[in-house]
Amino acid sequence: MKKLLLTTALAGATLVASNAIAQTTVSGNLDISFKAISGESTGATGAASHRGFGKEAQINIQNKGKLNNGMDYAAGFSIEDDGNQTNTLFNENTYIDFISGNTTLTFGQDHIQHSERTLGNFVGLIAEDLSNTSNTSQVTTDGFLSAVGADPAQSFGVGIMQKTPVGTFSALYVPSNQRDANASLGSEDGTQDTADESAYEIGFVGDFGVKGLSAHAFMNKEEKVGGETKDHKGQNLGVAYNFGQITVGYNYKKTENTTTGAATTVTANEIKQNEFGLAYAVSPNLSIGANYTEAESNGTGAKADAKSRSIAVGYNLGAVALTAQAAQLENINFATGASTVDVDVLYLRASTKF
Numbered sequence: 001m002k003k004l005l006l007t008t009a010l011a012g013a014t015l016v017a018s019n020a021i022a023q024t025t026v027s028g029n030l031d032i033s034f035k036a037i038s039g040e041s042t043g044a045t046g047a048a049s050h051r052g053f054g055k056e057a058q059i060n061i062q063n064k065g066k067l068n069n070g071m072d073y074a075a076g077f078s079i080e081d082d083g084n085q086t087n088t089l090f091n092e093n094t095y096i097d098f099i100s101g102n103t104t105l106t107f108g109q110d111h112i113q114h115s116e117r118t119l120g121n122f123v124g125l126i127a128e129d130l131s132n133t134s135n136t137s138q139v140t141t142d143g144f145l146s147a148v149g150a151d152p153a154q155s156f157g158v159g160i161m162q163k164t165p166v167g168t169f170s171a172l173y174v175p176s177n178q179r180d181a182n183a184s185l186g187s188e189d190g191t192q193d194t195a196d197e198s199a200y201e202i203g204f205v206g207d208f209g210v211k212g213l214s215a216h217a218f219m220n221k222e223e224k225v226g227g228e229t230k231d232h233k234g235q236n237l238g239v240a241y242n243f244g245q246i247t248v249g250y251n252y253k254k255t256e257n258t259t260t261g262a263a264t265t266v267t268a269n270e271i272k273q274n275e276f277g278l279a280y281a282v283s284p285n286l287s288i289g290a291n292y293t294e295a296e297s298n299g300t301g302a303k304a305d306a307k308s309r310s311i312a313v314g315y316n317l318g319a320v321a322l323t324a325q326a327a328q329l330e331n332i333n334f335a336t337g338a339s340t341v342d343v344d345v346l347y348l349r350a351s352t353k354f
Helices: 002-020 261-265
Strands: 022-040 050-066 072-081 092-100 103-109 157-164 167-174 199-206 213-222 232-243 246-256 270-281 286-297 306-316 320-330 342-353
Touching: none
Parallel strands: none
Antiparallel strands: 022 050, 022 342, 050 072, 072 092, 092 103, 103 157, 157 167, 167 199, 199 213, 213 232, 232 246, 246 270, 270 286, 286 306, 306 320, 320 342
């Protein structure tokens, strides 16, 4: 018994010593929004109007400190609820990092720098998010892109990031049993198999040493499975430049053989998207942004391009930030003639962090 008590005491002392050189933080954010969508189509179903409130709440728990070998480490996870997110509450920013100088080895999900980003929009929602709604009588998906290709960063994997004077390079590998972000995870000593293949993504985020410049480049791939004829591939290239009060940006996205949005209706299943963004800082607290996005599908037959035009205003009240955005979206389902679905969107949001 004394030996057991001594062992327990030593273990407790070790834990206390470790915590003494670690730093734990808890933060979060809350967005409450209102969206009004007016849909028009003479031949397509699911083009009804819709209005309603939405919310996103997130809690971040993070820890960082020193290991007993002198390396730095960081670990954490987030709890995110987008309205009714019951099965994926813990799919956000879950990680353990081992850090040696400018090199980081990371294990986790939705943590490493990844391709679900844009430099073609600076204020308000991107085109892919504008028409989305949980109302089943309304078109709930569109042909615009947010993620590209296999989007492996949304699944559990292992990656490495290397900081350099021009930016940060990264590489991520996701095994086949974790490629689907919505697949059930195995226990701590087991796996959960799926029909997907392994995937990888390589990327870069930086400024090339040029003040005011922002750039990124990503590509990912997952090999075809089953009866598929093509691999899942994605590309995301973006660049932006700040001229003081004015910021301009461009983003190119390409996805092949995925089921993103309305792409499920496209035979060859390839979408190319161009995004153009402009923002003007009227004052330190007031910004105005504009975006034009065009997505092209290569499906069989005549397929018209999807287009989005939006203007947004953002105002910072310190503890709370306000956003108002108006948009016109054309042919979000890549159809032609009477089947075309167009929508007008009004979006309002109040955001706070704690």
